[in-house]
Amino acid sequence: MLGRSYVFRYLRHCFLARNTKGYGVHSPFLFDFTQSVILEKEPFYCFDSIEHLRRKLWIDSRNVPADGRDNSSGKNKTVGYIARNCIKSKKYAQLLFRTATYLKARNILELGTSLGITTCYLAAASSTAECITMEQNPVLLAVARNNFHMLGLENIRIVEGNIDDLLPLIISQTSSLDLVFMDAEHTEKSVMYYFEQCLQKKHNESVFVVDGIHRSDEMRRAWREIRLHKEVTATIDLFEMGFVFFNKYLGKKNYRMRF
Numbered sequence: 001m002l003g004r005s006y007v008f009r010y011l012r013h014c015f016l017a018r019n020t021k022g023y024g025v026h027s028p029f030l031f032d033f034t035q036s037v038i039l040e041k042e043p044f045y046c047f048d049s050i051e052h053l054r055r056k057l058w059i060d061s062r063n064v065p066a067d068g069r070d071n072s073s074g075k076n077k078t079v080g081y082i083a084r085n086c087i088k089s090k091k092y093a094q095l096l097f098r099t100a101t102y103l104k105a106r107n108i109l110e111l112g113t114s115l116g117i118t119t120c121y122l123a124a125a126s127s128t129a130e131c132i133t134m135e136q137n138p139v140l141l142a143v144a145r146n147n148f149h150m151l152g153l154e155n156i157r158i159v160e161g162n163i164d165d166l167l168p169l170i171i172s173q174t175s176s177l178d179l180v181f182m183d184a185e186h187t188e189k190s191v192m193y194y195f196e197q198c199l200q201k202k203h204n205e206s207v208f209v210v211d212g213i214h215r216s217d218e219m220r221r222a223w224r225e226i227r228l229h230k231e232v233t234a235t236i237d238l239f240e241m242g243f244v245f246f247n248k249y250l251g252k253k254n255y256r257m258r259f
Contacts, residue, residue: 009214013239019255027250030234037098038238038259044097046124046151051090053147054117057083064139079115079143087114088183088211092241093121095259096181096209099243100125103207105178108132109170111163111194112184112211116144122181123153132170134159134184164190167197177201183211188218188225195226202231208244213237227254 019025022034060079077086088096100108100122106129108122113135123131133156135141141160148156159166163184180198182191191210198208213223223242227235233250236243238259 006214010239013214013237013256014258017256017258019236020258025255027234029247030236030245030250030255033102034236034257037102038095038236038257040098044094044101046097046121047094049151050093050117050120050124053120053150054083054090057115057117057143057147060143062139062143064137082140083115083117088118091259093118095241097121097125099207099209100129100179103178103205105129107174107177107201108179108181109174109177109198110134110181110183111167112182113144113158114140114183116147118181118183119144119156120147120151120153122179123148123156124151127155129155130157131155132157132159132174134161134163134166134170136160136162164193167194171197171200174201176203177206178203179206180208181211182208186212186215186219188222191219191222192225195222195229199231202246204247206246210242210244212240213242214239 021039022031025031025034058080060083062079063076064079064082065076096118105125108129108131110119110122110131110133113119113133119131119133138160141158145158159170177198182194184190210223210226212219214220226232226244231246232244233247233252234245235254237254237256
């Protein structure tokens with residue numbers, strides 16, 4: 001459970017978020033990204049079917065054994081509990097869809113499939129994109145596979161197993177990465193490992209999205225390391241997620257925004 005300190009950090013973030021709605025964003029690209037992706041609220045054709053599937057998962061009583069990752073309390077949970085409490089909310093999942101659409105992403109990598117709801121949004125952005133998703137929990141993957149089948153999404157490549165062990169192989173088989181969503185282990189060591197591995201296939205227009213950047217002291221340290229990394233130009237801090245840009249024409253700056 002996230003405690004009072006997390007709430008305090010969120011309130012502080014809201015107070016300091018002076019770039020909301022693009023105010024103070026001098027880069028034309030980032031201003032357009034803010035307007036077209038972050039602030040856009042128009043529904044897309046696929047949203048209803050994915051959210052209908054999410055609601056079905058809310059009442060799913062199948063048991064999921066704990067896998068020992070940082071987001072696990074060590075106790076088994078039901079699919080319904082995970083769907084209600086542990087996966088990205090509708091507004092953030094749809095934000096990922098808009099990001100993939102805006103970037104015209106063709107090579108998408110997701111670290112941490114869980115029940116596959118965010119995977120569905122990422123893959124639905126374009127039928128011609130390849131969306132690789134990695135997950136080590138076989139029970140979660142069984143649910144996710146069924147979800148992909150129900151929605152008829154055929155452009156998803158599932159990689160089952162330990163992400164730390166398999167990520168170098170996946171990176172070596174990938175020509176480039178347009179969009180990366182990091183939502184596996186929320187620890188400083190793991191996030192920086194994912195980041196450094198994925199850097200090998202980033203390009204000027206790549207965007208990495210890091211989940212839970214204020215969830216803990218470890219994650220705040222990781223987010224600071226990423227912001228200061230020599231390959232990174234601009235970043236956008238939405239509190240729950242951080243967006244990382246590598247475009248050499250952007251100035252080195254971190255923008256805080258309310259979302």
